[in-house]
Amino acid sequence: MLAGKPGLAMPLIGADNLVAGKDPRLIVHAAAPAVFETPAELLAANQITPTSLVFIRNNQQPAEASTIKPLPLAGWKLELSGLVDRPQSLDAQLLSQMEQVEREMVLQCSGNSRSLFAAAAKTKGTQWGRGGMANVRFGGVPLAVLLERLDIKVKPEAKFLTAEGKDEPAKSEQDFEHSIPLDEALAKSIVALRLNGELLPAIHGGPVRLVTPGYFGTMHVKWLTHLRFEPRESDHTSQIPNYRTPREPIKPGAAFTPTYENSEPNWRMKIKCVVLSPSAGAKLPVGELAVSGVAFNDGEAKIESVLVSSDAGRNWQQAKIEVPSSPYAWYRWQVRLNLPAGPAQVWAMAIDALGRAQPLDGAVAWNPQGYTWSGVEKIDLQIG
Amino acid sequence: MLAGKPGLAMPLIGADNLVAGKDPRLIVHAAAPAVFETPAELLAANQITPTSLVFIRNNQQPAEASTIKPLPLAGWKLELSGLVDRPQSLDAQLLSQMEQVEREMVLQCSGNSRSLFAAAAKTKGTQWGRGGMANVRFGGVPLAVLLERLDIKVKPEAKFLTAEGKDEPAKSEQDFEHSIPLDEALAKSIVALRLNGELLPAIHGGPVRLVTPGYFGTMHVKWLTHLRFEPRESDHTSQIPNYRTPREPIKPGAAFTPTYENSEPNWRMKIKCVVLSPSAGAKLPVGELAVSGVAFNDGEAKIESVLVSSDAGRNWQQAKIEVPSSPYAWYRWQVRLNLPAGPAQVWAMAIDALGRAQPLDGAVAWNPQGYTWSGVEKIDLQIG
Numbered sequence: 111m112l113a114g115k116p117g118l119a120m121p122l123i124g125a126d127n128l129v130a131g132k133d134p135r136l137i138v139h140a141a142a143p144a145v146f147e148t149p150a151e152l153l154a155a156n157q158i159t160p161t162s163l164v165f166i167r168n169n170q171q172p173a174e175a176s177t178i179k180p181l182p183l184a185g186w187k188l189e190l191s192g193l194v195d196r197p198q199s200l201d202a203q204l205l206s207q208m209e210q211v212e213r214e215m216v217l218q219c220s221g222n223s224r225s226l227f228a229a230a231a232k233t234k235g236t237q238w239g240r241g242g243m244a245n246v247r248f249g250g251v252p253l254a255v256l257l258e259r260l261d262i263k264v265k266p267e268a269k270f271l272t273a274e275g276k277d278e279p280a281k282s283e284q285d286f287e288h289s290i291p292l293d294e295a296l297a298k299s300i301v302a303l304r305l306n307g308e309l310l311p312a313i314h315g316g317p318v319r320l321v322t323p324g325y326f327g328t329m330h331v332k333w334l335t336h337l338r339f340e341p342r343e344s345d346h347t348s349q350i351p352n353y354r355t356p357r358e359p360i361k362p363g364a365a366f367t368p369t370y371e372n373s374e375p376n377w378r379m380k381i382k383c384v385v386l387s388p389s390a391g392a393k394l395p396v397g398e399l400a401v402s403g404v405a406f407n408d409g410e411a412k413i414e415s416v417l418v419s420s421d422a423g424r425n426w427q428q429a430k431i432e433v434p435s436s437p438y439a440w441y442r443w444q445v446r447l448n449l450p451a452g453p454a455q456v457w458a459m460a461i462d463a464l465g466r467a468q469p470l471d472g473a474v475a476w477n478p479q480g481y482t483w484s485g486v487e488k489i490d491l492q493i494g
Numbered sequence: 495m496l497a498g499k500p501g502l503a504m505p506l507i508g509a510d511n512l513v514a515g516k517d518p519r520l521i522v523h524a525a526a527p528a529v530f531e532t533p534a535e536l537l538a539a540n541q542i543t544p545t546s547l548v549f550i551r552n553n554q555q556p557a558e559a560s561t562i563k564p565l566p567l568a569g570w571k572l573e574l575s576g577l578v579d580r581p582q583s584l585d586a587q588l589l590s591q592m593e594q595v596e597r598e599m600v601l602q603c604s605g606n607s608r609s610l611f612a613a614a615a616k617t618k619g620t621q622w623g624r625g626g627m628a629n630v631r632f633g634g635v636p637l638a639v640l641l642e643r644l645d646i647k648v649k650p651e652a653k654f655l656t657a658e659g660k661d662e663p664a665k666s667e668q669d670f671e672h673s674i675p676l677d678e679a680l681a682k683s684i685v686a687l688r689l690n691g692e693l694l695p696a697i698h699g700g701p702v703r704l705v706t707p708g709y710f711g712t713m714h715v716k717w718l719t720h721l722r723f724e725p726r727e728s729d730h731t732s733q734i735p736n737y738r739t740p741r742e743p744i745k746p747g748a749a750f751t752p753t754y755e756n757s758e759p760n761w762r763m764k765i766k767c768v769v770l771s772p773s774a775g776a777k778l779p780v781g782e783l784a785v786s787g788v789a790f791n792d793g794e795a796k797i798e799s800v801l802v803s804s805d806a807g808r809n810w811q812q813a814k815i816e817v818p819s820s821p822y823a824w825y826r827w828q829v830r831l832n833l834p835a836g837p838a839q840v841w842a843m844a845i846d847a848l849g850r851a852q853p854l855d856g857a858v859a860w861n862p863q864g865y866t867w868s869g870v871e872k873i874d875l876q877i878g
Contacts, residue, residue: 428807
């Protein structure tokens with residue numbers, strides 16, 4: 111914690127000084143590896159979040175990666191191995207000569223909104239507010255296209271894709287890697303080279319990052335060096351016990367030891383709705399009030415309703431929704447309320463075409479590491 | 495189809511004539527094996543559905559089972575085998591001397607509401623309305639207690655419980671059986687001997703039925719003779735390809751060949767809300783209108799909201815909910831509306847504490863056999 115804690119003796123070092131090109135208004139949770147949060151109200155202005163405003167959550171950041179500039183693609187090696195007929199090591203430069211696609215999608219840390227669990231029980235890790243998320247455009251080569259171009263056949267015994275990055279583990283820690291289901295990877299993943307139309311910044315995992323739209327950010331492995339086709343999920347700490355949640359609810363505050371059976375990885379994002387304006391805690395005059403925000407899910411079904419209530423769920427009205435062109439992007443929404451003078455609480459909930467909504471009390475999904483908060487959004491306001 | 499089709503040459507034979515003790519108002523979809531539906535409005539009067547009104551959906555009904563009376567318990571054999579240390583055959587009479595429990599729970603055919611899929615595309619099987627459901631009290635011995643009393647230890651390799659009934663398969667058909675996850679069976683299943691305080695009627699699977707609260711009715715295997723503890727799900731036709739739904743949505747009307755990977759059995763019930771009064775299509779005077787119904791899920795989480803809309807989802811109001819004493823029972827709810835003269839459509843949707851709601855268009859879960867409908871309830875009315 112460097113910024114936002116004026117009581118500390120340490121000087122306040124802005125995000126822009128820590129990582130050249132980042133916006134000074136970002137909240138610095140940690141300097142290196144960088145953990146920067148976007149104040150939620152700064153996300154309201156744009157459908158596509160400018161790169162300077164995109165949050166950062168790095169686990170094991172290479173020394174040369176503290177910049178919004180890209181690292182060189184030439185000479186970067188990407189190895190493909192495991193259950194494939196022809197394992198090989200590729201110069202990443204070749205990727206830029208293949209068919210490129212672009213995916214507008216939500217990028218969200220699985221710890222986003224973690225601080226909201228605290229009302230039920232403490233959780234480990236950075237106490238993110240609502241700003242560990244962005245809506246961006248990743249560009250690159252679909253994994254399926256890469257395999258085809260390299261004439262690599264994956265064996266039927268392969269069920270998972272494990273991605274490794276060239277990161278620098280802290281002493282006594284394992285290197286960072288993640289596994290995702292192979293069928294999903296073949297259908298959705300891209301080997302990304304670009305962010306928002308520019309070469310992928312080093313701080314965001316450039317020059318090469320594995321990106322799987324609809325998945326939590328942690329699964330988009332940065333500084334990608336190795337893709338392994340395997341029969342089982344990785345047993346590295348980053349796959350288990352970390353970045354997993356209980357399959358069945360546990361009591362807030364309870365201990366939990368994840369196994370492959372009792373838990374699931376932070377894969378597909380849960381449906382979620384966030385109020386971006388007004389800010390939580392705002393003091394506002396009596397009169398008509400525009401409330402706006404974003405909603406998203408894992409891209410598997412259209413978001414059909416964003417319902418807003420100002421009387422603790424007794425009545426809900428449907429917000430006006432802007433449907434984005436990509437199923438993985440966020441939906442912006444807006445509603446007009448007339449609130450009486452006094453303290454108010456605005457609730458917002460998204461529902462998709464599969465009938466997936468949000469729990470009224472997000473703590474039902476409490477887990478010791480505070481992953482994947484998706485409770486109904488509740489914003490306190492002061493009117494008049 | 496015997497009743498409700500006056501154009502047919504066949505005489506109208508009432509449910510009471512076909513199965514002694516059943517209410518003559520039940521809709522007869524088939525005589526033998528009996529498939530009788532309860533008109534939804536008859537379910538409104540009682541929290542516990544009287545046995546005479548409980549729907550029937552039998553696949554392979556023994557000849558002697560066409561009665562609301564029980565079959566004799568003495569001499570009925572129940573075999574326990576497979577991955578257990580001491581396989582044995584039990585005289586079911588012993589069950590009545592063990593600790594008994596009672597579970598109030600929803601009993602619902604997985605084909606209930608199947609006819610509502612027809613707007614999207616035709617489905618196979620009995621075209622159930624909303625009345626393939628009831629809320630009843632099953633009594634019997636918890637499976638876990640039975641194993642303890644018999645001093646049977648299940649081996650750790652056992653992952654499923656497969657239940658067989660003494661039914662009578664049609665020629666060239668396999669006997670009927672179902673598998674459920676063993677951990678769920680040990681936590682929830684009871685070997686049932688009673689229904690609504692009386693001995694379990696033969697027509698409902700007596701003298702002995704496996705009942706797993708929160709599961710679809712088909713999994714409650716009737717005329718229970720055999721419990722097998724196994725490493726894998728059964729491969730009988732009643733487990734696969736029947737009684738399964740696609741894991742990911744398919745297009746209405748599309749072909750689908752279930753595999754263990756691409757489909758899931760009709761296990762835990764989906765969250766659902768049904769209007770019981772007024773009846774669909776009712777003509778009603780202008781003025782305040784009471785709308786009431788029931789809602790339920792798989793018992794894994796409390797139902798927190800039943801939301802009702804009369805303007806196609808633009809505004810919703812929360813119904814008053816009666817919380818039952820059992821998590822597996824249905825919740826009765828009521829709301830008062832003031833509808834303008836003209837045609838009206840009332841929507842109702844339940845949401846539980848896990849944030850599970852219902853799709854606005856239930857056809858998103860379309861499957862060729864029309865299982866597990868759980869779309870938002872939509873009732874057409876004529877006002878004034």
